[in-house]
Amino acid sequence: MKRTLLVLLLLLAAGLARAAEVSVRDSGPSTHPGTWECVRGHTIQARQLVLDNGKIRYAFAYTGCIDPSHGEERPASEGNFGMPEPTRCNFYAGGFIGIAINGKDAVRYRVIEAATLETGARGSFQVLFNHPDAVVGMRLMLLPGGNHVLCCVQWKPKPEATVNSVAVTLRCYPSYFTTFNHRDGDRHCMTPRTDEKETRTLALVPAEDAWLYYYDTIFDVARGEGDGPCAALVAPEGLTSGAVSLGSYMVGTTLNYRPEAGTARLGFYDLAGLKNAEAEAYLKQHGAADLAELRATDFRPAVVQHFDAAKFRDETAKLLAGAAGDGQRLKPKVDELLGKVTAEQGAADTADWQAEARLSGLLRTSEELLWELRIFAMLNG
Numbered sequence: 360m361k362r363t364l365l366v367l368l369l370l371l372a373a374g375l376a377r378a379a380e381v382s383v384r385d386s387g388p389s390t391h392p393g394t395w396e397c398v399r400g401h402t403i404q405a406r407q408l409v410l411d412n413g414k415i416r417y418a419f420a421y422t423g424c425i426d427p428s429h430g431e432e433r434p435a436s437e438g439n440f441g442m443p444e445p446t447r448c449n450f451y452a453g454g455f456i457g458i459a460i461n462g463k464d465a466v467r468y469r470v471i472e473a474a475t476l477e478t479g480a481r482g483s484f485q486v487l488f489n490h491p492d493a494v495v496g497m498r499l500m501l502l503p504g505g506n507h508v509l510c511c512v513q514w515k516p517k518p519e520a521t522v523n524s525v526a527v528t529l530r531c532y533p534s535y536f537t538t539f540n541h542r543d544g545d546r547h548c549m550t551p552r553t554d555e556k557e558t559r560t561l562a563l564v565p566a567e568d569a570w571l572y573y574y575d576t577i578f579d580v581a582r583g584e585g586d587g588p589c590a591a592l593v594a595p596e597g598l599t600s601g602a603v604s605l606g607s608y609m610v611g612t613t614l615n616y617r618p619e620a621g622t623a624r625l626g627f628y629d630l631a632g633l634k635n636a637e638a639e640a641y642l643k644q645h646g647a648a649d650l651a652e653l654r655a656t657d658f659r660p661a662v663v664q665h666f667d668a669a670k671f672r673d674e675t676a677k678l679l680a681g682a683a684g685d686g687q688r689l690k691p692k693v694d695e696l697l698g699k700v701t702a703e704q705g706a707a708d709t710a711d712w713q714a715e716a717r718l719s720g721l722l723r724t725s726e727e728l729l730w731e732l733r734i735f736a737m738l739n740g
């Protein structure tokens with residue numbers, strides 16, 4: 360009895376030591392009858408995923424109609440993937456990102472999976488979409504103390520399919536829903552190179568326009584108006600051209616990528632609460648460093664990056680031996696785990712995001728089993 364209690368206490372201590380610095384909360388999918396999203400009465404799937412580092416909280420809302428009449432498509436009138444927090448404006452709550460492959464938005468297709476990848480030292484999740492020509496994934500990550508979300512988009516052509524064009528589209532309403540509230544604003548987009556205002560189109564220079572700062576001179580927190588601006592980081596790798604279309608209401612950004620690039624990296628800042636001058640100063644001071652960090656980030660879950668199969672096998676074998684009788688009892692569980700981990704590792708080595716997520720999940724659940732073994736090895740040793 361005493362021994363069981365000690366094991367429980369040690370497991371609890373091990374758990375507390377890993378308490379999350381950055382958390383990911385996934386509501387899981389839910390359904391409701393559709394109204395405005397699609398045809399009234401169709402079944403709408405919704406899901407919310409939240410990244411929170413204690414300093415800022417980004418919420419993402421998925422919406423898609425799952426009526427069988429749509430086949431693999433998941434229509435949603437406002438877009439499928441929105442950012443309702445920190446603010447509903449800025450990167451739009453209803454839908455702020457699209458990934459057009461051969462002219463068709465992948466985000467509008469069936470979700471293959473949505474999975475939490477990491478919590479703790481970093482927080483991240485991924486969503487994969489079943490585009491007819493490619494499996495398209497999006498990983499979103501928040502770092503401790505970070506004020507923006509890091510994003511990696513991946514497209515993998517399906518067998519027999521060719522990806523001829525890739526465009527990431529972003530939609531924002533800087534600081535305020537002007538037209539909806541019968542107000543006029545003054546939308547701008549600033550980059551390290553230039554500044555353009557509504558109702559013009561800004562052609563981007565991939566090597567220079569590393570950040571896009573979306574603001575409104577009327578709806579400035581300094582004037583007691585609006586929620587504050589937003590911004591995007593755009594890594595130049597694979598980017599061939601881009602444009603920011605500054606409407607008097609919505610600001611649309613299109614980023615075109617080389618189809619062979621396979622991935623694109625972006626960052627999203629909701630700078631709610633900041634005055635325009637503060638946001639501009641932040642980007643001028645930190646934009647380059649944030650871009651460097653984005654480009655250097657390994658989006659694979661840390662447990663997958665650092666996983667060494669041979670070492671893992673050795674360690675479990677030693678612990679099983681050390682845990683004596685308790686090791687004998689736990690051995691079938693450990694063997695099953697080792698089998699699964701080996702199977703997933705092969706696929707993860709080919710940048711298969713689903714395999715990486717499964718491996719990361721296995722390694723996270725195995726941590727508890729390993730702690731149990733360590734404690735038994737200590738007690739029985």
Ligand SMILES: [Zn+2]
Nearest residue numbers: 397401424426
């Ligand atoms: Zn529908």
